[in-house]
Amino acid sequence: MAQYSRLEVASVMKETGMIPLFFHTDVEVSKKVLKACYDGGARLMEFTSRGDFAHEVFGELTKYAIKELPGMIMGVGSVTDAASASLYMALGANFIVTPVLREDIAIACNRRKVLWSPGCGTLNEIARAEELGCEIVKLFPGDIYGPQFVKGIKGPQPWTSIMPTGGVSPTVENLSGWFKAGVTCVGMGSQLISSEILKSENYTKLAAKVKAALDIIKEVRK
Numbered sequence: 221m222a223q224y225s226r227l228e229v230a231s232v233m234k235e236t237g238m239i240p241l242f243f244h245t246d247v248e249v250s251k252k253v254l255k256a257c258y259d260g261g262a263r264l265m266e267f268t269s270r271g272d273f274a275h276e277v278f279g280e281l282t283k284y285a286i287k288e289l290p291g292m293i294m295g296v297g298s299v300t301d302a303a304s305a306s307l308y309m310a311l312g313a314n315f316i317v318t319p320v321l322r323e324d325i326a327i328a329c330n331r332r333k334v335l336w337s338p339g340c341g342t343l344n345e346i347a348r349a350e351e352l353g354c355e356i357v358k359l360f361p362g363d364i365y366g367p368q369f370v371k372g373i374k375g376p377q378p379w380t381s382i383m384p385t386g387g388v389s390p391t392v393e394n395l396s397g398w399f400k401a402g403v404t405c406v407g408m409g410s411q412l413i414s415s416e417i418l419k420s421e422n423y424t425k426l427a428a429k430v431k432a433a434l435d436i437i438k439e440v441r442k
Contacts, residue, residue, distance in 0.1 A: 222314045223286070224293055226335035229315045230355040232263055232293055233383070233405045237437040240430065241266035241297055241317075241385070242413045245273070247280045249421075253413060254281060256423040258289045260430025266317055266407060268297040275307055282312035295335075297385075297407075302328040309334055317358055317385075317407070321345050326352040337383060341365065343373060346380060356381040356404055363387025367401035374402040383407055390433035392440075399440045408433065 224232075233239065240257045242265075244250045254265055265285075267278050278296060285292040295315035296308040302324035305316045309328075315335040318325055322338065329336035330353050339360035340346045346357050359365055362384030370382055384398055385407030398406055412433065417426050 221312065222309060222332065222334050223312070224314045225333050226315070226329075226355055229264070229293055229295070229335040230381075233356055234381070236261070236263055236434065237399070237405045237441070238262065238430075238433055239264045239266050239295075239383070239405060239407045240412055241268055241407050241409045243268040243270045243274065243298075244418070245271055245277065247277050249418065250277055250281050251284050252421070252423050253418070253426065254285065254292070255289065256426040257413075257430050258292050260427040261434045262430050263291055264293045264295065264315075266295050266297040266315075268409075269304065269308070270298050275311060278308065278313070279311040286312070299325065301325065305329060305336070319360060321349055323352060326354070339385075343377075346373065346377070346382075350380065356383050358382075358407070359384040359403075361386035362398075362406075367397040367403075370398070370401040370403055385409070390429055390436070392436055395433065395436045396440050399437060406437075 240262050282294045293314045296313045297317035299305050299316050299318050305325045305328045317337045319339040337356050337358045338349050339358045359382050363386050381404040383405045388406045388408045389411040
């Protein structure tokens, strides 16, 4: 069961401005990645459901976060149906991120007051997601659309909160472009939690990268 309501999660997304996301089959490696992100200042983590037994790894990660990382909000990405969303919510997911707009997932999450963020790529999809109660829309794949698309959406719909995923990197130029265009937060995967860091197990470097990215976001927002 979720520890945080959708409004609480949305508030932290807006406040911190970034959600690290990753998947790994090894529980211990996943714990170290999560701890490094936490040490770097991240307070949300999207564990992407992209492999066999992913729900088992997520369950262990959530227990670890509750016990060892106070304030860390665990969520799940790459969820494609309501049954999977319900499974992950039973394992403690505080938010659900999907690659596409699925109304069955919206219903399942809204029933439990859990934040859901569907992948959208058109103004019509974004409007429909908001009609279904979406707080923060995922723009996916972000690198296809870019900051100019966000600016275009924010013109007629200034109330829309957008989170691009894909095409986001921890550089001043990239993050400045997204946040100046009006995004609420960004999702960042391999550009932040790289295969090189995982291979070398350099979790100190990961914590530093997370902190640097969050510092850039704070500076851009001033």
